[in-house]
Amino acid sequence: MEKEKLFGLIDLNWRFELTKFKLVRWIFKSRWFPLLALIFNLSVFIIILLAGFIGGYSAGNYNFGVMIVWILWWVLLMLILVPFFSRMWCMVCPFPLFSDWFQRGKLFEINTGKHRGLNLKWPKHLKNMWVMNIGFLVTTFFSGFFTVRPYATFVLLGSIILLAFIIGLIFEKRTFCLYVCQVSGFQGLYSQFAASEIRHKDEEICKKHALKTCFLGNEKGYGCPWLLTPFNFKKNTYCGMCLECFKTCPHDNMGFFLRVPGKDLLIDEKRGMDEAWKAFIMLGIAMVFFLSMQGPWGILKDMVRATTLKGYLTFIAIHSAFSLLVMPGIFFVFSYLSKLASANKEVPLKKVFINFAYTLIPIGLGVWIAFSLGIILPNGSYILHIISDPFAWGWNLFGTANFPWTPVFTGLLGYLQGATLIIFYLFSIAYGFRLSKQTYPDLNQAKRGWIPMLCFLTLITLTFLWLYLG
């Protein structure tokens, strides 16, 4: 890591250990955590599934499942969890709970023996984000149903839980979370920007510790369920924050740190086309979601809602082509221009393309945060209704069942969305030039090669600015 300051202010290597506080460390090392949080979350999920099943095809804004998942959870994920706490959602996600339980045969205690199930290894050529990329894109084909119809939410969540369990029967540990889960991919991508990380504290202690218990497990906990090597991992991308490494490390050498947002973007390790395409797909989905949900065009809403088969197929075709081909295609042109401008003939175009794709992570996250503001501020007040009457049975548990629809700060929405885009644009270009220096060995080449990419990032930001405010 180069010793530079982000925006000329913050040392990129700055980090502050939160687990140095005894209470935090005690919680992280306890076997009750995150298990208790996970069980609580599972109980909420059971209510969500029940509400989804009972809710049928009614209006989603008065359904517990739809509101908690697509308004509250999604917004919390994009607005707080991922930007600040990396993949903390994975820590408490109930999807793999049943397969974990089945494999281990125990919920609380440690099974140091053989795990149940076939424990097969995931095919090597699929050890990347491609399955998650396609899975998430295909899932968004049904966004016009599951984000608004309770029963569709029930079917989607129920299918994911079932799939997680089936994959857990066949493949080892958290293979589902690593390579299949639709929610995992974009969290992994954007967690590279997160303002926190789990890492070892002292590299030397890990080097001297011959028995890598964080990977192999011991009587205190399981070897990394995410199949990582916590003693040397450098990026948040695939760390599901299950905290097993805190429990298995005999030297207390794992820590949870606050850090400079986006630090992982400069780690040149395991960069690939899969993650690059994930960044394009996420931008493409953000655009389609905005147009269909926050845009005024009824024709697009009809297409997404499948009022006609032709319209729906057109939506799928345009959505897929835009995310998988058009966005990457435009980016490829700018990458080519970057290579031309740099006048460097040795650097492969593929490397230019992949490296610069990581500049899309901050602005991509900013686009999603801005989108999420447009969801929660107008619609958040419905949550007060559904927590009092989760099954639409006329209950009034907390006295808020009749709380009227109340948009909050929606007059400021444009200002907030614009400011969000500008802040994340700043991060994108701050890391962008550093990525240019990593791509091109010579400073002058890096300067010249950076210009087309800066233009691309500016265009993307202006495009979304126009969508949100123009």
Next chain:
Amino acid sequence: MRILLKIILLVVTGIIFFTGLAFAEEHFFEIKAKKFSYTPNIIRVKIGDKVKIRLVSEDVTHGIFVDGYGVETRAYPGQDGSFSFVANQPGRFTFRCSVTCGEFHPYMVGYLVVLPNARFYLYALVVLFIGGANLFFISKKKA
């Protein structure tokens, strides 16, 4: 120099505002609401204009709430709703359905654009300025 800039800014803002008010017009829009869109879906007025809206429902009960202005009305099948307001804030504002009208209700929206859309142009200028500044500082960088 700073004082001069402030004066120019004040004058330009004043011209935009007062000419807007001086030439303020009254606009009437009949907005038809049907699951899950409005027609017209985008209405454009100038700052200072008086806007009168009549909401007509073509199927179920719908509402209209204008962000930033806080005005609202409802229309029932066969019974229109209306309201008026002075468009005194520039920018784009979403108007949205305020009565649950079906599954896509939270996303039944339209846009009110009060010209000049200074908010968008200001943000776009900031983005361009930041990009230019980035280029300037990077060109000055030495190994």
